[in-house]
Amino acid sequence: MAIELSYLIAMQYKLRPYQQQAVNATVEHFKKTDESAVIVLPTGSGKSLVISELARIARHNILVLAHVKELVEQNHAKYQSYGLEASIFSAGLAQKDNQHQVTFGSVQSVAPNLKKFTQHYSLVIIDECHRVGMIDDNKDSQNQYQQIISHLKSNNPNLKVLGLTATPYRMGSGWVYQYHYHGYSRGETQSVFKHCIFEMPLSLMIKQGFLTKPTLIDAAIAHYDFGSLSAQKNGEYNSNEVNSLLTQYPRVTQAICQQVIELSAQRQGVMIFAATTKHAREIMGYLSDHDCAMILGSTPNQERDDIINDFKHKRIKYLVNVAVLTTGFDAPHVDFIALLRPTQSVSLFQQIVGRGLRLSDNKQDCLVIDYAGSGFDLYRPEVGSAKPNSDSVPVMVPCPLCQFGNTFWGKTDQDGLIIEHYGRRCAGVELDDDDKHQQCDYRFRFKECGQCGQENDIAARNCNACGHAIIDPDQLLKKALSLKDAMVLRCSGMSVEADSKVSTKLKITYFDEDGAQVSESFNMAVNGAKHAFNQQFGKRAVQGTLPTIFDSAAQIIAQQQQLTAPDFVIARKQKHYWQIKEKIFDYQGNYRKANQLG
Numbered sequence: 001m002a003i004e005l006s007y008l009i010a011m012q013y014k015l016r017p018y019q020q021q022a023v024n025a026t027v028e029h030f031k032k033t034d035e036s037a038v039i040v041l042p043t044g045s046g047k048s049l050v051i052s053e054l055a056r057i058a059r060h061n062i063l064v065l066a067h068v069k070e071l072v073e074q075n076h077a078k079y080q081s082y083g084l085e086a087s088i089f090s091a092g093l094a095q096k097d098n099q100h101q102v103t104f105g106s107v108q109s110v111a112p113n114l115k116k117f118t119q120h121y122s123l124v125i126i127d128e129c130h131r132v133g134m135i136d137d138n139k140d141s142q143n144q145y146q147q148i149i150s151h152l153k154s155n156n157p158n159l160k161v162l163g164l165t166a167t168p169y170r171m172g173s174g175w176v177y178q179y180h181y182h183g184y185s186r187g188e189t190q191s192v193f194k195h196c197i198f199e200m201p202l203s204l205m206i207k208q209g210f211l212t213k214p215t216l217i218d219a220a221i222a223h224y225d226f227g228s229l230s231a232q233k234n235g236e237y238n239s240n241e242v243n244s245l246l247t248q249y250p251r252v253t254q255a256i257c258q259q260v261i262e263l264s265a266q267r268q269g270v271m272i273f274a275a276t277t278k279h280a281r282e283i284m285g286y287l288s289d290h291d292c293a294m295i296l297g298s299t300p301n302q303e304r305d306d307i308i309n310d311f312k313h314k315r316i317k318y319l320v321n322v323a324v325l326t327t328g329f330d331a332p333h334v335d336f337i338a339l340l341r342p343t344q345s346v347s348l349f350q351q352i353v354g355r356g357l358r359l360s361d362n363k364q365d366c367l368v369i370d371y372a373g374s375g376f377d378l379y380r381p382e383v384g385s386a387k388p389n390s391d392s393v394p395v396m397v398p399c400p401l402c403q404f405g406n407t408f409w410g411k412t413d414q415d416g417l418i419i420e421h422y423g424r425r426c427a428g429v430e431l432d433d434d435d436k437h438q439q440c441d442y443r444f445r446f447k448e449c450g451q452c453g454q455e456n457d458i459a460a461r462n463c464n465a466c467g468h469a470i471i472d473p474d475q476l477l478k479k480a481l482s483l484k485d486a487m488v489l490r491c492s493g494m495s496v497e498a499d500s501k502v503s504t505k506l507k508i509t510y511f512d513e514d515g516a517q518v519s520e521s522f523n524m525a526v527n528g529a530k531h532a533f534n535q536q537f538g539k540r541a542v543q544g545t546l547p548t549i550f551d552s553a554a555q556i557i558a559q560q561q562q563l564t565a566p567d568f569v570i571a572r573k574q575k576h577y578w579q580i581k582e583k584i585f586d587y588q589g590n591y592r593k594a595n596q597l598g
């Protein structure tokens with residue numbers, strides 16, 4: 001009878017198609033391999049239902065980890081609603097039990113009590129798994145996930161590890177996985193998880209009606225320009241710098257708040273994201289006292305819970321916060337998001353906007369206004385690196401070797417044609433003979449090893465093939481600048497012409513910003529010179545997107561628009577002329593390049 005009842009309750013939950021796909025992808029993946037995996041599902045996609053289903057169909061012990069007690073409780077409650085029993089291991093919930101086949105635990109409670117986990121576990125599911133590798137966490141919690149995994153592995157070497165997250169990319173810590181099932185890799189460093197096996201894009205969730213449609217409008221009135229600020233390594237901004245920048249906008253904040261009030265007349269709940277604590281207090285001053293509240297990182301827990309409760313019950317309309325309500329906060333009625341802070345990545349932008357996309361009664365859309373004008377597009381893919389400058393846009397650059405379509409930051413002209421891209425290495429992935437994933441070797445920009453000729457990343461210090469130290473361009477420049485008989489040309493352009501006497505010979509002249517120039521020749525009839533030209537220029541044709549082996553001077557002159565100029569040219573004085581000793585391409589370092597503000 002009890003079994004029948006639980007069956008009936010379970011039947012009430014029918015997984016949405018993408019949830020079922022995520023479950024199927026997990027089962028398929030772990031049938032093939034024990035390598036760790038990640039499922040990417042946006043906020044509001046019902047992750048806990050996917051976890052419950054996986055726990056329900058598992059035949060052995062499984063452990064579901066989360067970093068806060070609220071998530072442990074939520075995931076457990078969802079599982080119980082299937083009519084199934086599970087243990088809770090969380091000091092915050094005053095339970096430390098792992099007797100059932102399925103245990104929901106908080107990482108902080110499980111890690112110090114590993115001796116109680118002597119059973120054979122077949123699967124660990126980690127919710128909000130981007131936290132596993134987060135570097136800005138305090139050291140203890142950073143290692144707790146790893147401690148738990150290695151302990152469980154000592155009981156079962158074939159332990160499977162699955163992570164779930166809405167934000168697989170984080171500024172500062174990078175991508176949480178290495179290979180995506182669509183056939184590309186992310187990042188060259190060792191990511192915490194090996195494979196992304198399923199991803200549901202936010203845009204598809206909206207299109208299929210599982211999330212509310214956002215209405216993004218441009219701020220009609222004055223807005224902030226945070227473009228001059230540069231983010232710290234972890235992607236955050238220095239609040240003193242932000243505050244001093246905001247003092248340049250004495251009336252802007254007030255005008256923005258007035259507009260927010262006007263536009264929210266018919267709205268149910270408004271979330272305002274402020275840039276700093278001081279900024280948040282200023283914003284509060286422009287809203288009516290009885291209708292708004294503010295949550296800061298320093299707000300005591302009880303007060304914070306009370307405020308959130310008031311907001312959820314619509315006793316207050318405006319909720320102002322500084323970076324604290326980007327995750328784990330859920331008020332479905334929110335139908336207006338006002339960003340008055342800079343955002344550093346598409347992921348963070350999506351995460352913030354996601355706060356307003358849950359379905360709710362009497363909610364047709366969610367108004368989104370980015371008063372910081374970050375220019376992020378909700379539907380654009382995450383590029384995976386900081387936006388190089390304010391006019392950069394994601395561009396699609398196909399790999400000449402494997403044809404994979406890379407997404408890099410770049411610049412386009414008015415017709416959307418790519419003028420420039422900042423990509424370095426192709427992210428395409430192919431399976432090798434042993435069915436192992438291999439990232440494509442093609443590099444759009446590279447530093448060549450002086451020892452073996454291998455192409456390396458432009459920031460590499462040692463060759464990835466022979467280990468030999470790669471000459472640091474800053475050292476080269478520093479040394480040349482200290483020499484009397486050396487010239488360093490900050491190259492702003494070059495011209496290519498046929499030699500006046502020898503038709504197979506090519507003359508290239510490099511110019512700096514002030515008109516200084518230096519030239520060199522390549523006789524394409526001589527194999528050595530032809531090879532050198534192609535090594536330097538052929539490989540880099542059209543910014544590495546169209547590598548070409550040039551045959552003749554005539555061909556080069558005809559296609560000279562395709563050549564990529566070096567950033568610096570170093571020449572040494574000979575008796576009667578300057579001889580080019582070194583050309584630095586794809587420069588990245590401390591010296592200013594031509595046409596680049598200092």
Ligand SMILES: [Zn+2]
Binds near residue numbers: 440442
């Ligand atoms: Zn490729």
Ligand SMILES: [Zn+2]
Binds near residue numbers: 464465
């Ligand atoms: Zn080498």
